[in-house]
Amino acid sequence: MKHNISITKVTESGVKNLDFNNIPLGTTFTDHMFICDYNNGEWTNPRIEPLKAIPTHPAAMALHYGQAIFEGMKATKDADGNPIIFRADKNAARLNASADRMGMPHFPEDLFVEGLKALVSLERNWIPPSEGSALYLRPFMYADEAFIGMRAATSYKFIIMASPAQSLYSKRIKLWAEKQYIRAAQGGTGEAKAAGNYAAAIRPTELAKAKGYDQVLWLDAVERKYIQEVGTMNIFFKINGEFITPKRDGSILDGITRLSVIAILRDKGYEVTERAITINEIQEASKNGTLEEAFGTGTAVGIAYIQEIGVGDEVVHVSDESPVGLEVNNTLNAIKTGQTEDKFNWLITLKKELV
């Protein structure tokens, strides 16, 4: 290893208390975390230590001015039990793109990947074995300088935590096309994986759920007609044989599943176009029978098949089945579990214990 990551291990692992058939969502954490401090213009003291609460000064700048960004990724296992990490380089690069937008320092991308590999290697027994489950990895960075005043902080923490997770949606989902609230405007922070974007989405998502929908379908900030993305997913529509996904315009997240699905679809011979697409076009395609299927893509869920979209008083029927979505999901899962050739070179497989 190029970087010197110091390791302090727990005396006894908590994994023996985990029932892999019944993992509580988002509340189970592995034994350790990777942590690194930023002071005086450099990242220092990369280490793995037992996961514990970190004392926070009430003036910590992340709490007031929101310099907080994160990533989400997953580790799975191959048939021999070796941990697999999916496209870690992309998450490392996206964290730094988010850091740029939020006035935060870059985290060295090679140290991001090395820290991740060391942590996953150490926590390999926490990776759930069943299909669709995974060890969710949460790298994040926040400003921990105690200071009242509006400027970029001078001290930060970068941490990676891990949490075992079962697969999320198996049912087909219903989306609410949101015309009152927006997620992101051109020139805003929509392309950054910044904590504040999620804070702004909480209330509209609660309102959509109260109406019986699963997630919000976000529309553009100006005309409320161009489709952006869904909750924590990007979106794909199949219309008349062609796949369409909103093009990146600075206001949607550059999803790594989105990128991967575009590659898989093209590899299977489907036409995929990245372009602006309006909600009216979807309503029209539903009416004239050319809307064949639609799905959301994201690390947490993989592929989520879309049943219908609420647009004001109208319920737009999408489809009752998603044959291509299912095929892509199976391919993605087969790649992530080493059951099929990694022909895109997306995987890091940890054959030996690293720490």
Ligand SMILES: Cc1ncc(COP(=O)(O)O)c(C=O)c1O
């Ligand atoms: C707002 C938003 N859009 C899209 C995605 C999907 O991105 P990825 O495929 O990298 O998980 C996520 C999840 O990270 C998200 O939070």
